[in-house]
Amino acid sequence: MGEGECFKAETVLLNYSDASLKPPLSPLLIHIDPVLIPSESDPCTSNSQQDHHPKDAWLPITESRNGNAYYAAFHILNSNIGFQALMLPVAFATLGWAWGTVCLSVAFVWQLYAIFLLVQLHESVPGIRHSRYLFLAMAAFGKRLGKVGALFPVMYLSGGTCVMLIITGGGTIKLLLKTLCENDDGKTCNADALSGVECYLVFTCVAILIAQLPNLNSMAMVSLVGAVTSITYCTLIWVLSVKKGRPSNVSYTSSQSHQSTSVAKITEVLNAIGTIMLAFRGHNVLLEIQGTLPSNFEQTTKKPMRRAVSISYVLIGLCVFPLAIAGFWAYGNQIKDEGLLSWFLEFEKKQMTKLSMGVMYVLVIIHCLSSYQIYAMPVFDNLEIRYTSIKNERCPGLVRRCLRLLFGGLTFFIAVTFPFLPKLAALLGGITLVPVTYAYPCFMWLSLNNHRPRSRGILWCFNLALGSLGMLLSALLLAAAIKTLAHKGLNANFFKP
Numbered sequence: 001m002g003e004g005e006c007f008k009a010e011t012v013l014l015n016y017s018d019a020s021l022k023p024p025l026s027p028l029l030i031h032i033d034p035v036l037i038p039s040e041s042d043p044c045t046s047n048s049q050q051d052h053h054p055k056d057a058w059l060p061i062t063e064s065r066n067g068n069a070y071y072a073a074f075h076i077l078n079s080n081i082g083f084q085a086l087m088l089p090v091a092f093a094t095l096g097w098a099w100g101t102v103c104l105s106v107a108f109v110w111q112l113y114a115i116f117l118l119v120q121l122h123e124s125v126p127g128i129r130h131s132r133y134l135f136l137a138m139a140a141f142g143k144r145l146g147k148v149g150a151l152f153p154v155m156y157l158s159g160g161t162c163v164m165l166i167i168t169g170g171g172t173i174k175l176l177l178k179t180l181c182e183n184d185d186g187k188t189c190n191a192d193a194l195s196g197v198e199c200y201l202v203f204t205c206v207a208i209l210i211a212q213l214p215n216l217n218s219m220a221m222v223s224l225v226g227a228v229t230s231i232t233y234c235t236l237i238w239v240l241s242v243k244k245g246r247p248s249n250v251s252y253t254s255s256q257s258h259q260s261t262s263v264a265k266i267t268e269v270l271n272a273i274g275t276i277m278l279a280f281r282g283h284n285v286l287l288e289i290q291g292t293l294p295s296n297f298e299q300t301t302k303k304p305m306r307r308a309v310s311i312s313y314v315l316i317g318l319c320v321f322p323l324a325i326a327g328f329w330a331y332g333n334q335i336k337d338e339g340l341l342s343w344f345l346e347f348e349k350k351q352m353t354k355l356s357m358g359v360m361y362v363l364v365i366i367h368c369l370s371s372y373q374i375y376a377m378p379v380f381d382n383l384e385i386r387y388t389s390i391k392n393e394r395c396p397g398l399v400r401r402c403l404r405l406l407f408g409g410l411t412f413f414i415a416v417t418f419p420f421l422p423k424l425a426a427l428l429g430g431i432t433l434v435p436v437t438y439a440y441p442c443f444m445w446l447s448l449n450n451h452r453p454r455s456r457g458i459l460w461c462f463n464l465a466l467g468s469l470g471m472l473l474s475a476l477l478l479a480a481a482i483k484t485l486a487h488k489g490l491n492a493n494f495f496k497p
Contacts, residue, residue: 058394061381062131064217067292071220072308075289077227077315079282079374083168085320086340087275089327093255093335094272103276104324111280114441115309122290123300124448131291133284140444153432157284161375166415167422169368170200176361179354196497200415207372208408212401216377217292226370233363234319237344241330244348250332270480271426278429283437285374379407419497423490430477439470
């Protein structure tokens with residue numbers, strides 16, 4: 001069999017790469033059959049190196065598989081640490097010291113366990129690499145059920161997170177300009193100040209300019225910058241909060257009102273638990289990050305990826321736990337719902353110099369720009385899968401740039417249209433992030449390991465219980481978010497960022 005015939009064979013399409021699947025948004029999907037595994041006698045395979053269908057080299061996630069554990073760690077840090085962790089002291093204000101610490105510890109261990117499951121599942125079948133979360137879900141649950149259960153969560157956690165980053169980054173640009181423009185008497189100069197829409201546009205233009213880097217592996221240095229900036233501003237906030245001391249009237253009693261009904265108290269507790277669970281993210285791009293690592297039939301990507309996860313989560317733990325504990329210690333139940341960053345800058349405004357506040361804002365903006373690249377990559381990849389499946393050729397550079405520009409314009413339009421989207425974070429997170437992070441990895445492990453001996457053992461039951469608990473929590477957090485919105489209302493400031 002010649003080389004050209006090898007690449008035309010359906011066996012090659014099925015076994016060499018998940019990138020050979022039809023695009024997830026297409027109704028036509030190639031069925032993944034784990035029985036079809038390349039053999040040593042197959043002339044289309046190599047004993048030393050796992051060859052791949054050429055389409056792997058056409059797509060931005062799998063275009064370059066020359067990454068290493070350190071690059072993967074940069075990507076994980078950049079996609080996991082962020083402004084959502086600054087909300088943790090708000091959760092502690094409701095739960096208190098003991099329950100807040102317990103819930104944060106459980107959530108940290110739970111999502112870390114789910115990450116190691118995903119790392120294991122990336123190459124759970126010899127010869128097949130699941131380099132995309134959505135394709136792994138379809139391989140585990142079947143193409144229809146996997147598509148129904150994972151398509152919206154994965155697409156929202158990519159595109160929706162980019163919209164959130166535009167809102168956060170653009171809003172921070174506006175705050176930066178206001179801070180730099182503010183005079184000593186507290187008055188601001190508004191003559192040349194940018195509007196909210198213009199700040200969003202500036203952020204989006206810079207983000208799309210950076211997004212012209214060809215593939216995920218080429219963005220390793222961008223992720224390194226994002227990781228350094230996020231660790232820096234998170235560390236600065238909790239260190240300065242402790243250094244400056246507590247307000248005289250700080251209190252650590254629960255922020256719940258004694259006059260609240262039982263239902264209201266339960267809702268507040270669930271919202272606090274949801275805030276803690278939503279502080280951990282990035283599972284929807286973990287397989288994509290692992291897809292940048294090289295592998296062959298003798299050596300898989302599991303060992304370097306475990307090393308990358310271990311390195312990154314030591315640093316994540318050193319950021320998340322001090323943020324929650326030190327932030328609550330410094331401000332107690334006085335902290336507002338906007339989170340630690342807003343409260344810290346407001347409370348310490350008179351004690352901080354204009355330069356210090358500006359540096360803090362710049363760090364947040366740089367991290368948002370860097371994080372945008374990681375979360376946008378699965379969308380770029382899916383758009384190019386659609387193009388290559390139709391044209392059966394590599395996406396030209398001009399078309400690639402136009403697709404990324406189109407995505408940037410779309411996310412900008414959504415951000416301007418729905419600038420109140422962060423207020424819906426608990427609602428949308430309960431639908432998307434909680435299942436993808438805490439439940440689906442357990443169920444996918446059950447499905448892909450069901451053929452092995454002792455499939456009904458202790459570990460099987462543990463994953464079943466953990467996945468079911470994750471789905472139950474998703475439903476409870478969704479109900480609590482709906483009740484909170486119904487009670488407090490929503491200031492839907494359409495087109496008014």
